[in-house]
Amino acid sequence: MTKLKEATHVQAEKSAEHRVPAPCAMVIFGASGDLTERKLVPALYYLSRAGLLPDGFSVIGCAKTQYTDESFRDKMQKAVKKYLDLPDSDHEAVNAFTRDVHYISDDFGDAKAYDQLKKLLDQLDQQRGTSGNRLFYLATPPSFFPVIVNHLGAVGLAEPKEQNKTWTRIVIEKPFGRDLQSARELNQAVTSVFKEDQIYRIDHYLGKETVQNLLVFRFGNGIFEPFWNRRYIDHVQIAVAEEIGVENRGAYYEEAGLVRDMIQNHVLSLLSLITMEPPAIFDARAVRDEKAKVMRAIRPIPLDRLSEYAVRGQYVEGWTDGNKLPAYRSEPKVSPQSTTETYAALKLFIDNWRWADVPFYLRSGKRLPKRISEITIKFRRAPHLLFKGTGTTSIEPNHLSIHIQPDEGMSLMFNAKIPGTTMQIRPVTMEFHYEDAFGQTPPTTAYETLLLDCMLGDPMLFTRDDFVDLAWEVLTPLLNRWKEDGKKGLSFYESGTWGPPEADAFIERDGRKWQEL
16 A cells, blocks of 8 residues: 555545535646646545545636647646656546646736636636635746735735635745744735635644644653653754755756755744743644744844854755765856845744743755754753762763654654663664554644645634734844855865854854754
């Protein structure tokens, strides 16, 4: 049985738990791009195969690239078969699924395109029974967000067709702004047309099973929460490492950089889930309220002592498995004098009762040795070395590692005596893996969960406007300072290594070291 089949079986069971949304149509702006091909349409097929999409569900792709309905369907069929682990028997089902896919080829700035879109949506309401429910997905560069939003508002597509009987929602991909001011301007542009409860700012990391399981792990078990505080935890590390470089996204990365691309959204979202207080009830508002409280409590980064709190790096030439890897400055559409960071390590503090004086070390980078995302909770050492008379000179402090990707699960390191007649102590590990425990792997892209939640109107795993604002408040002063400094303070690391030496010195100054991933 394939992994997709096994996962589908579990997902299908959820359909009996009211997880099938009302009939609707999904419109993807930027549908000719990589995100639609690699993630969105494969995720939709996954949901369809699991019986989690409503009858009559339809997709409309919109982009400037010239496609007919038939040629776009053919492209999506190939994408689903390429990016999902499908048995041969599924190929006809894929073809049947894409028959409900349509395409509009036009410019996002052309008002006529939106008249055509409205006409097609009304037609699908009549022919497919989509009931006036619409999900708009902006898989475009951020510069198009205000343009698309304003046109949707101008033709009346931002409001539900019949008040309180139908729904209209819009999904916005990261990055949501590039600093505090631009994020506020973008938010004002979007909220001038759509209400906040219609807006779903998506971060695919929050759809991963291990990320969602953080809340269950912390608040669904009685044994962990009592020591989830400054009395027992020495520090926390969050690492998001990527093996690839910037690939063909040099122009984007020159504008963004690692902090905007990864830390402002993915990493700070993980930080908030690890550190938030228990919500009063398990609903979207309560959970997102607690996440926002964490962001408000983050201590501003002291710019006068920046080297103690932040390191930035950029990859140069290196080797992996005998293959030579290029320097960032040699990548297409990257300036030969670029000072853009492809690696960053930060130290943050949360000034509240639970976390006072506990450092949070965040690191992320491109061209590192492996693709892996992990949260490590480092506990305080045992207060007294009871066994020093036996020849044991030190004992490793316990740590809990939460593996987000690629092998989702958790592991707890503790110390145990080695069998024998002498007292010898060695670290051992208890491990939990989703595939071993449940006989199946989590969904392939994490977009499956998030797209379904959009259709169901559940915003819990999506980023609220105040969280975006607060995240930029933390990072914008740092980004401005780095821009002013130019090449000053920029470190370099060989491709295929774990970052610049300055990052090791950065954490070792505090008497700690990076967790081996």
